[in-house]
Amino acid sequence: MERSYEKYFRQNRLPHLWCPGCGNGIVMKAIVQAIEKEGLNQDNTVIVSGIGCSSRASGYMDFDTLHTAHGRAIPFATGVKLANPELNVIVITGDGDCTAIGGNHFIHGCRRNVDLTVVLFDNNIYGMTGGQASPMTPTGKKATTAPYGSVDRPFNACDLAGAAGATYVARSTAFHVKHLTDMISGGIRNKGFSFIEAVVQCPTAYGRKNKMGSPADMLAWMRDNAVMKAAWDKMPEEQKTSEKFPIGVFLDSSYEDYGNAYEGLIQRIGGKKS
Numbered sequence: 013m014e015r016s017y018e019k020y021f022r023q024n025r026l027p028h029l030w031c032p033g034c035g036n037g038i039v040m041k042a043i044v045q046a047i048e049k050e051g052l053n054q055d056n057t058v059i060v061s062g063i064g065c066s067s068r069a070s071g072y073m074d075f076d077t078l079h080t081a082h083g084r085a086i087p088f089a090t091g092v093k094l095a096n097p098e099l100n101v102i103v104i105t106g107d108g109d110c111t112a113i114g115g116n117h118f119i120h121g122c123r124r125n126v127d128l129t130v131v132l133f134d135n136n137i138y139g140m141t142g143g144q145a146s147p148m149t150p151t152g153k154k155a156t157t158a159p160y161g162s163v164d165r166p167f168n169a170c171d172l173a174g175a176a177g178a179t180y181v182a183r184s185t186a187f188h189v190k191h192l193t194d195m196i197s198g199g200i201r202n203k204g205f206s207f208i209e210a211v212v213q214c215p216t217a218y219g220r221k222n223k224m225g226s227p228a229d230m231l232a233w234m235r236d237n238a239v240m241k242a243a244w245d246k247m248p249e250e251q252k253t254s255e256k257f258p259i260g261v262f263l264d265s266s267y268e269d270y271g272n273a274y275e276g277l278i279q280r281i282g283g284k285k286s
């Protein structure tokens with residue numbers, strides 16, 4: 013049987029290191045489906061990741077890949093894109109990687125509107141290091157560093173990205189695979205900073221601590237609590253409980269991307285790109 017997506021993965025790096033029931037593989041597959049759908053050339057596409065369970069995805073993907081330092085995927089990706097604007101650059105990051113240690117790089121990547129597609133694997137926790145709370149751990153949820161429940165208010169990373177200047181912002185989940193693929197496709201098509209939050213289950217570090225049941229139960233939780241944006245916009249406020257969250261495209265706008273602006277500067281001062 014031909015498995016058409018096999019060519020996108022480094023067979024010699026498998027099996028992967030993710031726990032049984034982890035959703036990272038679902039999001040990784042959605043990324044390659046979006047790459048295929050958008051007709052990107054495998055040899056012209058670069059995957060850049062930070063550090064964390066989710067960031068290990070780049071090692072399994074058969075593209076030019078960079079597995080960088082914790083929180084630093086976006087600056088590395090910015091460098092790649094500026095050095096060779098012909099490349100399609102996709103960033104894989106975790107909620108800790110992107111919004112804690114990498115938070116500053118994240119907002120400035122958005123502000124500059126660098127032409128990147130950033131996929132944040134949001135498992136609500138620091139998975140790789142054993143379940144510490146991240147800036148996206150919901151208030152009241154347990155983590156190894158919040159044994160009585162987190163008192164912090166979490167970031168809404170989609171709102172943050174839009175406010176900071178990203179031109180495409182969307183959210184989906186590991187349950188809604190087709191929708192997730194479409195959200196990533198839209199990000200690839202956008203010329204500018206695209207941000208896609210993919211809600212993903214971490215049964216080991218997050219689900220177990222918060223008594224969320226099996227991996228299948230965690231996926232059912234996504235099915236039951238994610239609300240399509242059009243329905244969300246019409247939903248009475250009292251029905252928007254803390255568990256419910258909207259999915260879909262929140263922002264699809266245009267603004268000059270950083271590479272273009274930079275190239276314009278080079279032309280204006282009569283310089284030559286090396």
Ligand SMILES: Cc1ncc(C[n+]2csc(CCOP(=O)(O)OP(=O)(O)O)c2C)c(N)n1
Pocket residue numbers: 063064065066067082105106107108109110113133135137138139140141146
């Ligand atoms: C500079 C630095 N600080 C801390 C760490 C330890 N560390 C590795 S992964 C990680 C957090 C991972 O969480 P997240 O980014 O949410 O990704 P996940 O593992 O959940 O996919 C941390 C704190 C590190 N590798 N480098």
